[in-house]
Amino acid sequence: MSDWTSTAIALLEADANRSADTHLHLFPLPPEWGIDLYLKDESVHPTGSLKHRLARSLILYGLVNGRIREDTTLVESSSGSTAVSEAYFARMLGLPFITVVPRSTVQEKIDLIEFYGGTCHFVDRAEDMSPEAQRLASDCTGHYLDQFTFAERATDWRGNNNIAESIFRQMEREPHPVPAWMVMSAGTGGTSATLGRYLRYKRHATRLCVADVEHSAFFDGYRTADAECRCERASQIEGVGRPRVEPSFVPGVIDRMVRVPDAASIAAMNVLSRRLGRRVGGSTGTNFFALCWLAAEMKASGRQGSLVTLICDSGERYLKTYYDPAWLAEKGLDPAPYESLVEAVLAGGSFELPLEEA
Incomplete structure (x- = not known):
């Protein structure tokens, strides 16, 4: 190994040491539900995202x-x-x-x-x-x-402070330290692969739900077990959804998939941003919509436990798109009905919307 390579690796390791672990936020729900929602905030990294x-x-x-x-x-x-x-x-x-x-x-x-x-x-x-x-x-x-x-394959899914190991360490003192579900949207598929592999490696009872978006090949590829699935239109939710099933997408580690409408992703993004007092991005909305869907399902069945998802990045990057009414109108996206649905679920209502799932 050259001196330059050794120095380069040391610089990357030093950056990791300087970057404190990202926060795990508890999202408040009525205590009598016995359901706890957590948001792993990846937007606080030096470059502002999970990536x-x-x-x-x-x-x-x-x-x-x-x-x-x-x-x-x-x-x-x-x-x-x-x-x-x-x-x-x-x-x-x-x-x-x-x-x-x-x-x-x-x-x-x-x-x-x-x-x-x-x-x-x-x-x-x-x-x-x-x-x-x-x-x-x-x-x-x-x-x-x-x-x-x-x-x-570039991420060490066994540990080394990967995102799954970090979540479980932060959950140790919580009422339900082993989540019932982890929720993750798919862009490369690398994070869902890391989460799913770690869950199996550590033999946790936690199941993995991957939330896909419209105009993405991942959901149909998973549902049909066809790695050659294609989608002709581009996803409107940046960072997630792909026109093909990418090589890093590992369907075998996934327990459940759900397809989230683009307008629903924007709606959940808006609701979560209001509740947090700061803007989050569209893919975080995709995650949060699926999280609310699972929470409503657990509540309806009388099951208690915890659910975890990610804040992927800040909404400040999307002021001229997802947060711009003119852009939404141009794209034909109306988040208002979905916002009412999410607010109703968080107030204790049922999830009155059938979603495609596999």
């Missing part, structure tokens, strides 16, 4: 496999948050960074990528991202980080 963990792991994976050297250009295909975090680490290591992004990516994320020294290369269609990133990496003799392939 900070993934970016560090992907770059470490490239370093220890000898694919990243001191003159290597890092290349990625990313809708935004992963690229923001990778640009941060690339700058830390003094490496050039290029990411392929859809033209529809919000400007706030583009600005952050460029703030950290990254370069954005735009494509018109989400399905063109990976082939274009491969071409760019080949042309510059760089390293394609390829989050959609390597997310599930």
Whole structure:
């Protein structure tokens, strides 16, 4: 191993040591329900999202496999948050960074990528991202980080303070320390793979529910056991949903999947933001909607326990999209009916909406 590689790994480890563990918030529900909701707040990472963990792991994976050297250009295909975090680490290591992004990516994320020294290369269609990133990496003799392939193997799912281990450590003194359910939406599929593998490895009774969005191939791929499923339209909820079933998506660790309408994701995002007193992103809304669905199901059956999901990133990145009424109208999204549903569930009502589940 070269001196440069040794120094690079040490820099990444030092960043991890400086980053305190993210908070686990208790979301208040009536005590008589005996149901506790928890939100693991990944938005407090230095680069503002869950993808900070993934970016560090992907770059470490490239370093220890000898694919990243001191003159290597890092290349990625990313809708935004992963690229923001990778640009941060690339700058830390003094490496050039290029990411392929859809033209529809919000400007706030583009600005952050460029703030950290990254370069954005735009494509018109989400399905063109990976082939274009491969071409760019080949042309510059760089390293394609390829989050959609390597997310599930770059993270140590056995422990090493991965997100699952962190949650269980923080839950130790709670009334129901072993959650009934963990809920996670799928972008690469890497986080759901880490959660599901850890649950099985530690033999926890916790089950994993993956919430997918409209215009995503994951749900149909899981339901039909077809890894070749495709979806022609792009997801409107950034960071989750994919036009194909990505290699990092591991269906065997999932106990249940549910498809959440895009307007419902925005609605749950709005409700949660009001309850927290700060804005969260759209994928967090997807998670929270599924969490409320499961909580209502548990309450209806008289079952007590805890449920956990993630705050994936801050809503400040989406002021011109999800929080903009004109943008919602343009996209044909009306969150109001779903907001009423979520508020009713949190007030003790039933979940009066059939959802596609598998």
